[in-house]
Amino acid sequence: MRADKQGLYIAACHNDFAAYPRQARDGTLLMNHMAKRTRYSAWNLLAASPSHADWAPVWLDAEPKSRYDVVIIGGGGHGLATAYYLAKNHGMTNIAVLDKGWIGGGNTGRNTTIVRSNYLYPESARLYDFSVKLYEDLSRELNFNIMFSQRGLITLAHTRHDLDNISRWANAMRFNGIDAEILDAEKVRELAPRLNFDSGARFPILGGFTQRRAGSVRHDAVAWGYARGASRLGVDIIQNCAVTGFIRQGERVVGVHTNRGGVAGEIRADKVAAAVAGHSSQIAAMAGFRLPVTSYALQAMVSEPVKPVLDTVVLSPAVGAYWSQSGKGEVVIGGGLDLFPSYAQRGSFATSQMVLAATAEMFPSFGRLRLMRQWAGIVDVVQDSGPIIGATPAPGLYLNCGWGTGGFKAIPVGGWTLAHLLATGRNHELAEPFQLARFHTGRLIDEAAAAGIAH
Numbered sequence: 001m002r003a004d005k006q007g008l009y010i011a012a013c014h015n016d017f018a019a020y021p022r023q024a025r026d027g028t029l030l031m032n033h034m035a036k037r038t039r040y041s042a043w044n045l046l047a048a049s050p051s052h053a054d055w056a057p058v059w060l061d062a063e064p065k066s067r068y069d070v071v072i073i074g075g076g077g078h079g080l081a082t083a084y085y086l087a088k089n090h091g092m093t094n095i096a097v098l099d100k101g102w103i104g105g106g107n108t109g110r111n112t113t114i115v116r117s118n119y120l121y122p123e124s125a126r127l128y129d130f131s132v133k134l135y136e137d138l139s140r141e142l143n144f145n146i147m148f149s150q151r152g153l154i155t156l157a158h159t160r161h162d163l164d165n166i167s168r169w170a171n172a173m174r175f176n177g178i179d180a181e182i183l184d185a186e187k188v189r190e191l192a193p194r195l196n197f198d199s200g201a202r203f204p205i206l207g208g209f210t211q212r213r214a215g216s217v218r219h220d221a222v223a224w225g226y227a228r229g230a231s232r233l234g235v236d237i238i239q240n241c242a243v244t245g246f247i248r249q250g251e252r253v254v255g256v257h258t259n260r261g262g263v264a265g266e267i268r269a270d271k272v273a274a275a276v277a278g279h280s281s282q283i284a285a286m287a288g289f290r291l292p293v294t295s296y297a298l299q300a301m302v303s304e305p306v307k308p309v310l311d312t313v314v315l316s317p318a319v320g321a322y323w324s325q326s327g328k329g330e331v332v333i334g335g336g337l338d339l340f341p342s343y344a345q346r347g348s349f350a351t352s353q354m355v356l357a358a359t360a361e362m363f364p365s366f367g368r369l370r371l372m373r374q375w376a377g378i379v380d381v382v383q384d385s386g387p388i389i390g391a392t393p394a395p396g397l398y399l400n401c402g403w404g405t406g407g408f409k410a411i412p413v414g415g416w417t418l419a420h421l422l423a424t425g426r427n428h429e430l431a432e433p434f435q436l437a438r439f440h441t442g443r444l445i446d447e448a449a450a451a452g453i454a455h
């Protein structure tokens with residue numbers, strides 16, 4: 001007999017064991033349950049160590065049902081976090097997250113993992129700092145180690161003009177109640193001694209500022225942790241399920257057409273939300289409206305792994321690149337956008353070349369490292385570099401997009417605020433300034449200076 005996922009977990013989230021369906025050889029789920037370990041703890045690791053066979057899967061890959069209260073398009077961090085907070089904060093569990101590929105296979109699994117809240121304006125400062133605070137507690141909340149390493153982020157100044165900008169930026173952050181510390185060149189050298197402090201350097205380092213609470217988080221763990229949390233609360237996670245159109249009742253969106261799902265691929269829902277980053281314009285086109293979003297490829301690359309050489313994140317707006325070192329030892333290198341719209345998930349050679357030249361200039365010793373991988377993701381860039389979290393011109397359809405080059409850090413708050421809107425019908429106060437209406441009223445929140453480089 002095929003098992004319905006609902007009701008299979010009979011243990012509360014904090015119990016060590018849950019009844020779990022057995023899996024037949026062909027992958028179907030069988031109803032005679034086995035007790036499986038679900039909670040990660042030192043005790044459970046020890047107790048399970050002889051075989052590790054009795055661990056429950058991290059999440060269940062569900063079959064689509066014909067109807068849900070909420071369907072979320074996009075199994076990236078924002079879609080999964082929305083599902084998790086709908087279930088956790090609002091008790092709604094008849095939810096499906098649909099992804100055309102695999103969860104976390106979009107930008108969530110392609111980004112350089114920098115988390116920070118160093119924005120200029122109060123609206124963004126509040127939004128992103130709420131997210132950093134949720135990240136600070138997320139490993140405990142999800143019982144999944146997201147490896148948040150608050151190693152700080154230094155933004156470099158190379159000219160007098162940069163120094164002026166940096167003091168304006170750091171002071172604005174402090175006014176908004178966010179930590180920021182202005183650094184002179186000596187202090188920068190203490191924190192990142194491998195930078196190029198040569199007197200003849202093309203980009204002399206005059207100082208900078210740091211947000212010490214910034215850092216990096218393991219990206220896959222964020223997707224997997226939210227997926228696990230949502231799945232345990234009863235959410236259906238459905239991979240390889242592309243949304244190809246919307247079911248309408250008059251103007252209202254009442255479901256989605258997919259390449260899987262019930263009758264002729266239809267899945268009905270009271271509300272549909274899309275969190276598809278660089279593919280948001282495609283979803284909007286399916287619903288019959290246009291978005292002020294342009295899709296670009298943003299690329300990153302990693303070197304071969306080496307011993308610890310950089311224990312903070314360094315960003316130079318002037319050269320258009322930033323660097324950190326991963327837990328595995330790879331130097332993670334990010335750069336700016338390819339400056340032409342594209343859905344080709346590759347990243348242009350011209351940008352790679354510019355970013356690598358900047359790397360060799362700023363960290364001369366990294367010039368000896370071999371490059372191991374280069375990749376790109378399609379990001380959704382909005383004129384004022386702010387997100388869109390709210391209702392759309394199509395009743396019943398809601399959006400979370402516009403994060404552009406910097407939405408990984410916003411996954412917790414993006415999910416939290418969209419879940420609030422879907423559950424209550426009202427915008428969360430943090431999301432209120434980030435409605436589509438701002439492109440009509442002209443009340444833009446121009447964060448291009450703080451978000452204008454990819455990070």
Ligand SMILES: Cc1cc2nc3c(=O)[nH]c(=O)nc-3n(C[C@H](O)[C@H](O)[C@H](O)COP(=O)(O)OP(=O)(O)OC[C@H]3O[C@@H](n4cnc5c(N)ncnc54)[C@H](O)[C@@H]3O)c2cc1C
Nearest residue numbers: 076077078100106107108111112114243377407408409455
């Ligand atoms: C190279 C790079 C570096 C970056 N660095 C940082 C950084 O350091 N810090 C930071 O904060 N941000 C960074 N970002 C941005 C960040 O990665 C994104 O803003 C964030 O991950 C967006 O998450 P998401 O859940 O909205 O989208 P995604 O993770 O892209 O998920 C969207 C999902 O929607 C699915 N989808 C699309 N269309 C459909 C459809 N029709 N039907 C079903 N599913 C669909 C896709 O398969 C995808 O899995 C970077 C991005 C890139 C590409």
